[in-house]
Amino acid sequence: MDTHMMEHMAQVDALFMPSEATHVAVNDGKWTDASTWSTGSVPGDGALVYVPADVAVVYDADSAAELEMVRVDGTLSWSTTQDTSMSVETILTSHGSHLEIGTMDDPIPTDVSAEITFTDGPIDVKVDPGRLSHGLVAFGEVNIHGV
Secondary structure, eight states, X not given: OOHHHHHHHHHHHHHXXXXXXXXXXXXXXXXXXXXXXXXXSOOOTTOEEXXXXXXXXXXXXXEEEEEEEEEESXXXXXXXXXXXXXXXXXXXXXXXXXXXXXXXXXXXXXXXOEEEEEOOOOOOTTTOTTOOOSEEEESSEEEEOBO
């Protein structure tokens, strides 16, 4: 791993270490399937969600839950067959990860919505002195395609 990449991973870890997660994806599966998660429950208000490398989760929720942070080291893709909505303070992707909201081959169709609302709470400058958090912090691959 080169120095630049190591610096980015240090920034990712400073914002959210996997050990801090309240919900860890332990299987490939749908977000709304409780068996996808280590807790046996779907992430809700205040959740710190972690999708490890080599795990693929499909976001298929139309949810009002306000998530605190979602860290993706694996793959998080949005359903292209149903309306989805996510309310979250920060989505954080690491090197080698994939965040997909539609793809070239399977875009979000015109009759399906994929909505992300980034909430705006205070930034803890002790944890995040560079003020990187809040919104999408992408060090991995991000694909967004719709028609």
